[in-house]
Amino acid sequence: AQSVTQPDIHITVSEGASLELRCNYSYGATPYLFWYVQSPGQGLQLLLKYFSGDTLVQGIKGFEAEFKRSQSSFNLRKPSVHWSDAAEYFCAVGLSGNTGKLIFGQGTTLQVKP
Amino acid sequence: EPEVTQTPSHQVTQMGQEVILRCVPISNHLYFYWYRQILGQKVEFLVSFYNNEISEKSEIFDDQFSVERPDGSNFTLKIRSTKLEDSAMYFCASSGKDIPLYGYTFGSGTRLTVV
Numbered sequence: 685a686q687s688v689t690q691p692d693i694h695i696t697v698s699e700g701a702s703l704e705l706r707c708n709y710s711y712g713a714t715p716y717l718f719w720y721v722q723s724p725g726q727g728l729q730l731l732l733k734y735f736s737g738d739t740l741v742q743g744i745k746g747f748e749a750e751f752k753r754s755q756s757s758f759n760l761r762k763p764s765v766h767w768s769d770a771a772e773y774f775c776a777v778g779l780s781g782n783t784g785k786l787i788f789g790q791g792t793t794l795q796v797k798p
Numbered sequence: 799e800p801e802v803t804q805t806p807s808h809q810v811t812q813m814g815q816e817v818i819l820r821c822v823p824i825s826n827h828l829y830f831y832w833y834r835q836i837l838g839q840k841v842e843f844l845v846s847f848y849n850n851e852i853s854e855k856s857e858i859f860d861d862q863f864s865v866e867r868p869d870g871s872n873f874t875l876k877i878r879s880t881k882l883e884d885s886a887m888y889f890c891a892s893s894g895k896d897i898p899l900y901g902y903t904f905g906s907g908t909r910l911t912v913v
Contacts, residue, residue: 716899727906728841728889735899774841783854784829784898788841 686711688777690789697765698797705760705792707775716778717758718786719749723771731773734758745769770796800824802905804890810911811880819875819908823892827901830873831891832865834858835907841889847873848898880912 687710697703709715719731732743739751749760758775775789803822811817823830832844845855847865864876873892877884887909893902 718902720904725909728904730902730904776841778899778902780899783846783848784831784893784902785843785846785854786831786833786841786899786902787843790840 686777686779686787688775688787688789690773690775690792692792693790694793694795696795696797699767700764703760703762703765703769703794705773705775705794707758707760707789708756709758709775709777710756711777711779713780715758716780717749717751718776718778719743719747719758719760720774720776721745721771722774722791728774731760765794765796767796767798770794800903802890802892802903804888804905804908806908807906808909808911810913813882813912814879817877817880817910819877819888819890819910821873821875821890821892821905822871823873823890824894824901824903825871827892827894827903829853829893829898830865830867831893832875833889833891833904834886835889836883836886844875846898877910880910882912885910885912
């Protein structure tokens with residue numbers, strides 16, 4: 685069955701430090717991959733997505749992610765974290781086919797220390 | 799930029815009552831979805847809807863749930879007899895084009911509280 689794993693439930697980084705959030709997926713076909721961010725009580729904002737082509741994807745707010753097929757991973761990175769990046773981050777896999785269903789990981793809560 | 803609009807943003811209902819959550823998808827989109835997120839948990843797929851019928855539903859989407867596109871612009875989720883465990887944030891999403899994963903857009907959600 686398809687699944688998405690975000691191994692880190694909670695991460696704390698200092699402002700200005702680099703960030704990497706891990707995401708692993710299990711899916712037999714070529715996946716469509718997404719990262720969303722959710723601030724407390726808010727909706728889901730798309731950070732970036734990978735469908736095909738260059739495996740390093742640039743997103744909004746200075747985020748990037750790299751698709752590694754051999755590792756079934758799609759890790760999110762940011763070189764220098766800002767206090768406003770504190771939020772919950774969700775990785776999701778989109779299943780090919782007609783329905784367009786997304787499967788989400790459990791999420792990683794990012795806390796930023798001043 | 800086009801948006802998916804959900805109303806109300808917050809709804810409180812008594813257990814056993816029927817509730818209808820409303821969504822206005824992006825106007826030229828063809829695929830419609832409902833997801834839910836129980837507080838502190840991950841976002842879960844409920845149902846997808848295309849060409850005026852359900853194309854896929856999860857095991858969560860039992861007989862208490864139904865969806866409808868009543869007038870070509872709204873997309874609704876009805877819960878017939880709400881339970882305490884239905885308390886969650888409900889997200890509507892829509893997508894267009896030939897491949898449903900393209901242009902996927904979420905609404906800002908409706909927080910449903912069942913008391």
